[in-house]
Amino acid sequence: MQTPVIGVVGAGTMGNGIAHVFARAGHTVLLADIDQPALDRGFATIRKNLAREVAKEKLTAEQAEAAATRITLTTRLPDLVAASLAVEAATERFEVKSKLFRSLDEILPPEAILASNTSSISITKLAAQTKRPGQVIGMHFFNPVPVMRLVEIIRGLQTTQATFDTVSALATAIGKLPVEVNDAAGFISNRVLMPLINEAIFAVMEGVATADAVDTIFREGMAHPMGPLTLADFIGLDVCLDIMRVLHDGLGDPKYRPCPLLIRMVDAGWLGRKSGRGFYQY
Template sequence: MNEIRTIAVLGAGTMGNGIAHVAARSGFRVLLCDVAQNLLDRGLATIEKNLGREVTKEKLTKQQAEEARARITPVLDRESLSGCDFAIEAATERFEVKSALFQDLDRILRREVILATNTSSISITKLAAQTSRPQQVIGMHFFNPVPVMQLVEVIRGLQTSQATYDAVQALSVKMGKTPVEVNDATGFISNRVLMPLINEAIFAVMEGVATPEAVDKIFQLGMAHPMGPLTLADFIGLDVCLDIMRVLEEGTGDPKYRPCPLLVRMVDAGWKGWKSGRGFYTYS
């Protein structure tokens, strides 16, 4: 594998801008790519705000923050990613979107470049099969907020080579993260356990067992969770939670992963949590 100096990040949303932030802060040049200028502008504004917060907290100097921001270049044209040494995809959690993106990256990037996906539930093996370099496809699942959370789930597909895994493990460490190896199974570890917990909490609300506030307080005070499952669901995005539950249900064929009807109705109503201003709670 060639030395990694320039990283392409596909998607400037919550996860993508967080990954770009951490990569640039770690000294890598970053090409942050999305499909519309307003999405790039919003992502860059978030990065600048979060870098400023790190300066205020004395985690970075003002000069270090300015240098990190200067390493990030926004791009709309995917063809301009051709010189990148590594790619991380952070697009919508839907197979058809990621599959099309991986086919495009496979065509554009040099043959030796690794294609990583930040998917939190979709099969790495299935994504890898959409490319002509399946041995160089791997999962690199960061956690939100990316600049703060230490974990990266590193997921091997059936075809992923040892060289690819070793390169991604080393890159994770260079980015200040702790990589944990996970094999390719629907939902991996984090969401295979977390999403059914959130889904069951939503069932409890739908069935009138308790209010959202009560459910969350029980997990905070009784299980020492830093936030309750419904607050966390709002933070993740209820639409993302629903997409993941559907992947789990389809991928395992097990009805225990059936999304709660209340979750489906809330997403249909546009109540997606924090990002939309309303979920289980209301946000200004």
């Protein structure tokens, strides 16, 4: 595939980051979301992050402007018809993603690849929603996408070797480090990370230590760049809860039971940075 057109569905934190890195690497990008304000916010973030890269002398002003002009915004999913690869970056819920995959399957040309940025949901199950299960794959980028190199490339049960090779090569070409993972709830990153965050929340709920104390122990004692509760706020407590529920349902082990405090905080609308309050106030 020579500089294929890339469709990205979802202009939120992950989606605008994915659009950014593909456009920066020279691809034409079609960025879709359900309403114009969401697209405008996403594109403003892309512009801000490109400007930051210019300030750090990672890009020239001309390169940043060229990247921005490669991105077309649309509220119409059918506009992605020209894409050779569509990357879905919608809410971490199977019903939302499966509906999008069924729609994209009808819209995109038969040879196109459908990828999901899901951090926990079964690629095999998503692939079964389409008429092209061999061309469905996971591309789990990490936040912030323009900075983080890692991409988990997740094979569904039906994913062909050709699809895997194409997507892995494309990830490398845009400056990412693809790591192969087979399909299982949470893959590797979240299967290990989310129980750590969940256990840290249990420690706070049970009065073992404050959130700040827990985070300090991980920063200073284990050389983590940020503590697990700061990270949970950064990810979004609602996202953490969704992933824990996927792990609990998918693996059937009570050790993945979401902490009751996490559930209460999400119910209260305390979602972390994006809501202004989580384990910390912002």
